[in-house]
Amino acid sequence: MATPDSHLVLHGLAIKKHADAEAVSKLIGLPVDRVKTALADAVKRGRAVEAQGRYILAPMARMSLDGEYSKYYSDLRANADFVAAYEGFERVNVELKTLITDWQTMDVAGKRVPNDHSNEAHDQRVIDRLGEMHERADKLFARLAAGLPRLQIYRDHLLAALEKAEDGAIEWVSDARIDSYHTVWFELHEELLRLMGRTRTE
Amino acid sequence: MARSLGTWTLALDGSASAEKSLIGGKAWSLARMRELGLQVPPAFVVTTRACTEYLRQGAEPAELAAELAAGIAWLEAQTGRRFGGGSQPLLVSVRSGAAISMPGMMDTVLNLGIDDATEAALAAECGDPAFAKDTHRRFLELYATIVLRGTAPELDRAATPAQWREQIATAAGAMIPATAVEQLQAAVRAVFESWNSRRAKRYRQHNNIPDDIGTAVTVQAMVFGNLDAHSGTGVLFTRNPLDGSPAPYGEYLPRAQGEDVVSGKFTPKPLDEMNKTVPDALAGLLAAARVLEAEHGDVQDIEFTVQQSKLWLLQSRAAKRAAPAALRIAVDLVDEKRIDIATALTRVTGEQLAALMNPRLADSDNGGKPPLASGEAACPGVGIGVVVTDSDEAERRAAAGEDVVLARPTTSPEDLHGMIAAKAIITEQGGSTSHAAVVSRSLGRPCVVGCGENALSQLKGRIVTVCGKEGRVHEGALPVIKPDESSDPRLAQFMQWKRAADEQEERKGTP
Numbered sequence: 001m002a003t004p005d006s007h008l009v010l011h012g013l014a015i016k017k018h019a020d021a022e023a024v025s026k027l028i029g030l031p032v033d034r035v036k037t038a039l040a041d042a043v044k045r046g047r048a049v050e051a052q053g054r055y056i057l058a059p060m061a062r063m064s065l066d067g068e069y070s071k072y073y074s075d076l077r078a079n080a081d082f083v084a085a086y087e088g089f090e091r092v093n094v095e096l097k098t099l100i101t102d103w104q105t106m107d108v109a110g111k112r113v114p115n116d117h118s119n120e121a122h123d124q125r126v127i128d129r130l131g132e133m134h135e136r137a138d139k140l141f142a143r144l145a146a147g148l149p150r151l152q153i154y155r156d157h158l159l160a161a162l163e164k165a166e167d168g169a170i171e172w173v174s175d176a177r178i179d180s181y182h183t184v185w186f187e188l189h190e191e192l193l194r195l196m197g198r199t200r201t202e
Numbered sequence: 203m204a205r206s207l208g209t210w211t212l213a214l215d216g217s218a219s220a221e222k223s224l225i226g227g228k229a230w231s232l233a234r235m236r237e238l239g240l241q242v243p244p245a246f247v248v249t250t251r252a253c254t255e256y257l258r259q260g261a262e263p264a265e266l267a268a269e270l271a272a273g274i275a276w277l278e279a280q281t282g283r284r285f286g287g288g289s290q291p292l293l294v295s296v297r298s299g300a301a302i303s304m305p306g307m308m309d310t311v312l313n314l315g316i317d318d319a320t321e322a323a324l325a326a327e328c329g330d331p332a333f334a335k336d337t338h339r340r341f342l343e344l345y346a347t348i349v350l351r352g353t354a355p356e357l358d359r360a361a362t363p364a365q366w367r368e369q370i371a372t373a374a375g376a377m378i379p380a381t382a383v384e385q386l387q388a389a390v391r392a393v394f395e396s397w398n399s400r401r402a403k404r405y406r407q408h409n410n411i412p413d414d415i416g417t418a419v420t421v422q423a424m425v426f427g428n429l430d431a432h433s434g435t436g437v438l439f440t441r442n443p444l445d446g447s448p449a450p451y452g453e454y455l456p457r458a459q460g461e462d463v464v465s466g467k468f469t470p471k472p473l474d475e476m477n478k479t480v481p482d483a484l485a486g487l488l489a490a491a492r493v494l495e496a497e498h499g500d501v502q503d504i505e506f507t508v509q510q511s512k513l514w515l516l517q518s519r520a521a522k523r524a525a526p527a528a529l530r531i532a533v534d535l536v537d538e539k540r541i542d543i544a545t546a547l548t549r550v551t552g553e554q555l556a557a558l559m560n561p562r563l564a565d566s567d568n569g570g571k572p573p574l575a576s577g578e579a580a581c582p583g584v585g586i587g588v589v590v591t592d593s594d595e596a597e598r599r600a601a602a603g604e605d606v607v608l609a610r611p612t613t614s615p616e617d618l619h620g621m622i623a624a625k626a627i628i629t630e631q632g633g634s635t636s637h638a639a640v641v642s643r644s645l646g647r648p649c650v651v652g653c654g655e656n657a658l659s660q661l662k663g664r665i666v667t668v669c670g671k672e673g674r675v676h677e678g679a680l681p682v683i684k685p686d687e688s689s690d691p692r693l694a695q696f697m698q699w700k701r702a703a704d705e706q707e708e709r710k711g712t713p
């Protein structure tokens with residue numbers, strides 16, 4: 001079943017809270033004009049709340065949104081290759097989490113201490129591992145995007161964040177305030193969990 | 203430092219010196235250790251020139267196969283072991299190494315040379331068939347991922363090596379070569395190929411490194427720390443990397459191979475333990491530690507193996523260190539006249555100084571009073587505020603000027619605004635890799651995770667003090683102290699140097 005704009009924009013807000021129309025448009029792959037119209041409509045119907053051009057879901061809208069995924073993504077949930085790629089993603093996700101932890105903390109004589117980025121060799125090694133992992137994961141991203149073309153955006157953003165980190169702007173590994181590798185990865189994970197109707201396991 | 207084995211390879215035999223541009227950084231530091239009179243396992247190098255030639259003509263130089271054989275023969279003569287056969291098999295590691303280290307280069311392949319026959323020989327030699335089989339499995343996994351560039355399937359430990367090879371062939375769509383010699387050739391080629399990996403190419407482009415300088419390949423004999431009671435493996439720090447105190451610090455695992463240290467299967471023992479079984483190796487190790495620290499003018503992290511009482515140094519590099527150690531070591535090395543003040547100033551980063559001056563609890567034990575909740579320490583620091591269980595509420599109340607502590611069962615991207623607003627973050631579920639832990643570290647918010655189901659919801663509305671270092675949530679607002687120069691003479695000394703340097707820099711800046 002085709003997903004209506006009204007669902008897609010709210011879905012975008014579920015992934016990226018406090019996003020403006022521009023950011024929602026980028027995330028869900030709809031022209032910004034259509035996103036603005038759909039957001040204005042959602043605000044009118046009490047499904048979203050606007051503050052200074054940024055939007056959040058209204059609490060009730062969240063619940064009804066959660067109920068909509070099975071309707072719009074039943075085909076995807078039955079798509080064996082998509083499901084297999086999703087399961088592959090969950091496996092790489094375990095690796096990514098370890099990697100991000102190794103980025104933020106380092107092992108000093110068997111003890112975990114915060115990585116204060118004073119050891120360049122350690123940082124380079126982790127970014128190298130991230131690049132290696134990305135190259136393997138990218139094959140999964142391609143299969144996910146084959147099943148649902150708008151997921152390509154995550155693939156592009158992940159590569160962009162990785163390349164910035166590789167070029168020395170190390171905040172692009174995991175800074176939560178920007179679309180860092182970890183930020184985008186986590187949003188993609190949230191997206192996939194919603195599409196597949198699964199819940200996160202910590 | 204090296205002797206030619208032909209046109210494309212050099213044996214690192216301690217003779218005439220070789221350029222770093224020819225043998226790469228890793229081989230160069232091995233050769234340098236030999237020059238300093240230290241024992242490193244024998245190694246030979248396929249030079250960067252061979253790589254350049256491979257990249258130019260798209261195939262190995264015709265003589266390379268024969269020179270690899272000569273290199274292996276040299277390693278056999280040095281070690282008294284045989285490659286691909288015999289009762290004492292020679293296994294080697296294969297690693298990449300350009301003159302400038304860069305990402306995307308091939309990872310190290312270990313234990314190359316093991317096959318069904320050498321596995322049996324190794325099992326007999328060390329009296330540990332399980333170790334020999336595990337070595338075989340680890341080699342096949344590494345080879346599949348690194349050389350065949352496939353996703354290694356999970357190899358069933360109970361299966362036979364033939365079944366493992368078949369499993370890998372199916373998953374990787376390529377066969378593992380039948381003989382050790384062919385495996386070595388393929389591994390060398392894989393190093394050459396990695397020169398043109400996406401990451402390596404981007405790195406060179408970004409850092410203006412020429413594309414045609416190539417990488418070298420180091421082939422080194424493996425040593426075994428598990429052959430008998432007089433064998434073992436360990437790591438030594440020339441100073442304590444946690445607090446910086448000057449005594450060497452390290453761990454030793456008797457009768458174990460390098461991977462065992464990482465696996466956590468065994469509990470390592472303090473270095474003194476070596477006095478019981480391998481006292482000469484310990485003396486040699488401590489002497490080597492002094493030499494290497496003097497050579498590099500910095501605290502070293504040294505990996506070593508003792509094989510039948512003989513000490514072998516595997517690697518020495520600048521040690522990772524915690525902030526207190528960074529400060530103490532930098533100041534001490536100046537006092538010992540090992541480095542100058544300008545160098546010392548580069549050894550402690552701004553972030554480390556900030557960490558040293560982080561507020562901490564005046565009494566980390568809170569007078570023995572049990573905490574309200576405790577969990578895994580995810581991000582150090584102290585945060586005090588009223589417990590709020592909703593991210594929107596946290597943001598709203600923080601915006602109104604209140605100090606809040608965000609308590610959640612778990613966090614997800616939807617909680618980011620609440621996490622940014624909070625003074626500290628505590629969660630009921632999840633460990634050190636959970637979203638809450640990752641995000642709080644990236645925000646620098648004190649964080650305790652995994653306090654237990656329903657451990658936090660009842661704290662709603664109470665004032666608490668979160669200690670992210672110990673992983674505890676205390677009742678009320680506890681007194682904190684902010685360390686400064688008056689509490690630490692080394693910090694005072696360092697800051698004085700820093701101010702003097704900054705002033706000088708300023709004077710230079712004004713015309």
